[in-house]
Structures are given as structure tokens and as C-alpha cells.
Amino acid sequence: MLGLAGGSALVYADPVTRAAMFDIVSNTSVRIVRFDIPWQFVEPVRGRFEWNFVDQVIDDARRRNLSVLCSVVGTPQWAALGGSGVAQTQPADPEEFGKFCGAVAARYRGRLAALEIWNEPNGTLFFRPEPNAGAYTAMVVSAYRRVKSGAPEMPVVVGALGPLTGTNSIGVAAVEFVAQMYAAGVAGHLDAMSFHPYDFGADLATGGLYDQSPCRQLIAIHALMAAHGDGEKKVWLTEYGAPTVDAITPQRQADLIVATARQWTEVSYAGPMFVYGIRDDQANSPDPEHNYGVATFAFAPKPAVEAVAGLVASPGAMRPEFALFRDRGDLGIGAPVAPVRRQGAGLAYEHERGTVFRVGTRFVVVDTAVAEVARRFRVAASSRFARGIVDCAVPGGFRIFARPGQPAYAIYGAILAAWSPSLGFPVGDQQQSEDGGVAACRFERGQIVWTRSAGTKVTRS
Numbered sequence: 001m002l003g004l005a006g007g008s009a010l011v012y013a014d015p016v017t018r019a020a021m022f023d024i025v026s027n028t029s030v031r032i033v034r035f036d037i038p039w040q041f042v043e044p045v046r047g048r049f050e051w052n053f054v055d056q057v058i059d060d061a062r063r064r065n066l067s068v069l070c071s072v073v074g075t076p077q078w079a080a081l082g083g084s085g086v087a088q089t090q091p092a093d094p095e096e097f098g099k100f101c102g103a104v105a106a107r108y109r110g111r112l113a114a115l116e117i118w119n120e121p122n123g124t125l126f127f128r129p130e131p132n133a134g135a136y137t138a139m140v141v142s143a144y145r146r147v148k149s150g151a152p153e154m155p156v157v158v159g160a161l162g163p164l165t166g167t168n169s170i171g172v173a174a175v176e177f178v179a180q181m182y183a184a185g186v187a188g189h190l191d192a193m194s195f196h197p198y199d200f201g202a203d204l205a206t207g208g209l210y211d212q213s214p215c216r217q218l219i220a221i222h223a224l225m226a227a228h229g230d231g232e233k234k235v236w237l238t239e240y241g242a243p244t245v246d247a248i249t250p251q252r253q254a255d256l257i258v259a260t261a262r263q264w265t266e267v268s269y270a271g272p273m274f275v276y277g278i279r280d281d282q283a284n285s286p287d288p289e290h291n292y293g294v295a296t297f298a299f300a301p302k303p304a305v306e307a308v309a310g311l312v313a314s315p316g317a318m319r320p321e322f323a324l325f326r327d328r329g330d331l332g333i334g335a336p337v338a339p340v341r342r343q344g345a346g347l348a349y350e351h352e353r354g355t356v357f358r359v360g361t362r363f364v365v366v367d368t369a370v371a372e373v374a375r376r377f378r379v380a381a382s383s384r385f386a387r388g389i390v391d392c393a394v395p396g397g398f399r400i401f402a403r404p405g406q407p408a409y410a411i412y413g414a415i416l417a418a419w420s421p422s423l424g425f426p427v428g429d430q431q432q433s434e435d436g437g438v439a440a441c442r443f444e445r446g447q448i449v450w451t452r453s454a455g456t457k458v459t460r461s
Contacts, residue, residue, distance in 0.1 A: 002030055008036045029312040101146055266322050336349060345382075355368070428441070
């Protein structure tokens with residue numbers, strides 16, 4: 001399922017602007033939209049609810065035959081920690097937040113496709129005074145129980161995580177935050193996890209090559225889910241997009257959306273994906289934050305409008321790269337966790353317990369340890385695993401060595417050419433100088449050193 005994410009813009013827009021935004025949504029042919037329900041404005045005083053402006057947006061969406069995913073965000077001052085007037089402040093009492101989510105579910109039962117808990121709580125910008133996975137989990141648990149008591153069929157989506165890679169003043173790394181959520185007891189209190197895989201110029205599959213990319217974060221997040229009994233649940237991409245600034249032209253934005261949407265369907269735990277956003281926030285702004293729309297501030301469609309419409313019109317279309325792997329059957333390495341990606345001289349399709357490579361017309365399956373070395377070196381395995389050895393399709397030779405329960409290591413080029421079984425397996429990866437003039441590797445029974453000036457020296461121990 002593909003949708004559009006409007007954030008708070010749909011809720012705060014005047015009727016004319018909102019109608020124009022919904023016209024853009026209609027032009028993309030998507031059947032679901034995501035927007036915020038701001039608690040601070042719906043319940044500004046404890047027990048006094050002002051639903052009218054939310055009713056209008058939901059009714060407008062339903063008149064256009066659109067389903068709705070709502071994210072409950074913002075804390076009214078009366079409920080905020082320390083009485084803060086900043087809406088992004090965490091609630092002082094998670095039960096108050098849960099009560100409000102229950103009220104949302106009761107009022108809009110049958111009119112919401114799902115309810116999402118907050119937005120990017122792992123970021124300081126959206127969760128004050130600082131991200132706190134324990135506090136967020138308490139909110140989730142309370143909300144889940146309240147929603148399910150009144151609307152048991154309504155899916156509760158949690159996380160809405162920003163793709164942060166480090167823990168610092170900006171926030172907490174997404175994977176670390178999920179681990180903390182599970183430590184705090186979130187297991188069993190979600191119907192889906194959500195994540196925002198912004199990568200600013202790279203599609204999802206390409207990111208699979210690089211440590212800390214959104215793709216690798218998704219793999220790690222789902223592994224945590226599986227480890228805590230939630231592995232059968234999906235991950236929803238409730239925001240994904242690219243700002244049309246600098247090197248990202250409007251056409252490049254469209255291409256990234258199409259590529260990532262197609263790639264996402266190749267992942268076993270893939271849930272719905274929402275393209276952010278509907279319309280640019282400002283005109284002629286150099287700030288990326290104001291340029292995510294599939295239409296300009298003046299409502300002129302960018303190429304992404306037609307691109308999204310094309311995705312909706314052909315939901316079963318697959319990339320040629322994926323089609324090569326589709327009928328491989330059960331490979332004994334679990335379910336796919338990342339899209340098919342180009343890797344070195346071939347293609348790689350990563351699964352839970354290994355990766356299947358295609359080089360030319362040949363398929364090779366290797367376990368996770370070998371596949372991880374191949375990924376780090378950006379090479380594709382091209383031979384079957386035999387006697388602890390896998391060769392890769394690299395000019396000059398590239399070989400990965402692995403034994404059960406031990407790390408896998410690689411050698412290549414002149415070092416590989418000088419290696420013989422009498423040296424045993426490498427005890428670490430081959431080391432190479434930045435200028436390529438020196439290479440060395442230690443083995444179980446010796447060492448090989450190569451220099452551009454002196455050639456190869458083999459020392460046996």
C-alpha cells in the first residue's frame with residue numbers, strides 16, 4: 001500500500017488550501033493519507049474536547065474515498081512534564097496520553113485505518129526535554145490498552161522513528177531506541193513498527209551496502225522485533241521522501257520515490273509506505289525541510305505526482321533485478337530482509353541467515369558471516385562455499401575464508417596469489433595502505449607482505 005503523508009499541514013490548513021492539497025492527493029491516485037492529531041489543540045483543557053477541525057479533515061478525506069492514518073502528537077500544557085508550554089514535551093503521566101488515544105479511537109472507530117503513536121520520539125526536536133525510550137514505551141503501552149479496549153480491530157503503529165545513527169544532542173540512534181523500548185516492555189503492545197528511512201539522495205537498496213544507512217537500520221530493527229516475539233509484524237514506512245534542493249532535482253526526487261517504493265516490496269516485513277509530503281511548505285526556500293512536497297508551494301505538480309500515480313496503477317510491477325530471484329524457492333536462509341542490490345560484479349539479495357548472489361547466470365548462497373565480509377568489500381560471491389572458502393568475482397582474485405563460530409576474513413590480489421594452504425586461514429582481514437603500495441596479511445602459520453618496490457615476501461612460522 002502506498003500513501004501520502006501530510007503531517008500537520010493538512011490539519012492547520014484553511015478549507016481552500018486543504019481542498020487544493022487533497023486535489024494533489026487525488027492526482028497521485030493513492031488511497032490513504034497520514035496526518036497528525038494534535039492533542040494540545042483537541043484537549044486544551046482537561047476533559048474539554050474540540051474535535052471539529054479534526055472532524056473536517058477526516059470527513060474531507062473520506063469524501064474522496066481516502067483511508068486515514070493519524071499520528072497522535074503534542075501535549076497540552078496541563079498534561080506536560082513540568083507544565084511546559086512546548087507541545088513536543090512528553091506527558092507527565094502516560095495514562096493521560098493513553099486516555100486521549102482511547103478517546104480518538106472511540107470517536108473515529110471505523111473511520112481510521114490505523115493510529116500511530118507520536119512522531120520521531122527518538123529525536124530531541126520532537127520529544128522534550130530529551131528522548132526517553134522508557135517514557136515513550138509507557139505512553140505506547142497505555143495507548144495500546146486503551147485503543148484495544150474500545151476499538152480492538154484498530155491497528156496501533158508505534159515508533160515513527162527518525163533515521164538517527166548516533167546518540168547525541170540531536171537524539172538517540174533508532175536501533176538503540178528500539179532496543180530500549182523492548183527493554184522497557186513494548187513487546188506485545190504494537191501491531192506494527194514504523195520508521196522514516198530518509199537517505200537524501202540514495203535509494204533504499206543502494207543504502208544496504210553502507211553501515212548505518214536506513215536500510216541497515218531497518219534490518220537491525222526487525223531483528224530486534226523478531227528476537228522479542230514481534231517478528232511476524234510489519235514495519236511501516238510512515239514517511240519517506242527527498243527534498244528538491246541542490247543535487248536532487250524534481251525528476252531525481254521522483255526517481256528515488258519510485259525506486260524505493262518498488263524495492264520495499266521485496267522485503268518480507270514490508271508494510272505500507274507513505275511519501276512525504278504533499279506540498280512544499282514555502283516558496284523559493286533553500287532549506288531542504290521546506291521542499292519535500294510532490295507539488296510546489298503554488299500547487300504545481302512535480303514529476304513525483306505522476307510517478308506516484310504510476311506506482312499505484314501497477315502495484316505488482318517488479319524490478320528486473322528482483323525478477324531474477326523471485327522463483328528461487330526456499331534457500332534455507334530465512335526470509336529476505338533487504339531489497340535486491342547491485343554489489344560488485346553481481347546482485348545480492350540479503351536474507352535473515354545469509355545472502356544469495358547472482359553473478360552472470362550463476363546463483364551462490366552464503367551464510368551471514370561470509371555475506372557481511374562481501375558487503376563490506378562491495379564484492380559478489382561467485383563460487384560455492386567449500387572447505388571454508390568462497391571466491392568472489394573480482395579481477396585479480398578475491399577470497400573469503402570462514403569457519404563455524406569464527407570471524408570471516410578476506411584476502412585478494414597479490415596476497416591471494418602468494419597464499420597456499422600450508423599457511424592456513426587468515427587471522428584478520430588483509431591490510432592495505434591508502435596509496436595501494438603496501439599490502440599485508442597474517443595467517444595461522446605465517447605472513448604475506450607485498451610492496452610495490454620489493455614484491456611479495458612469504459614468511460612461514
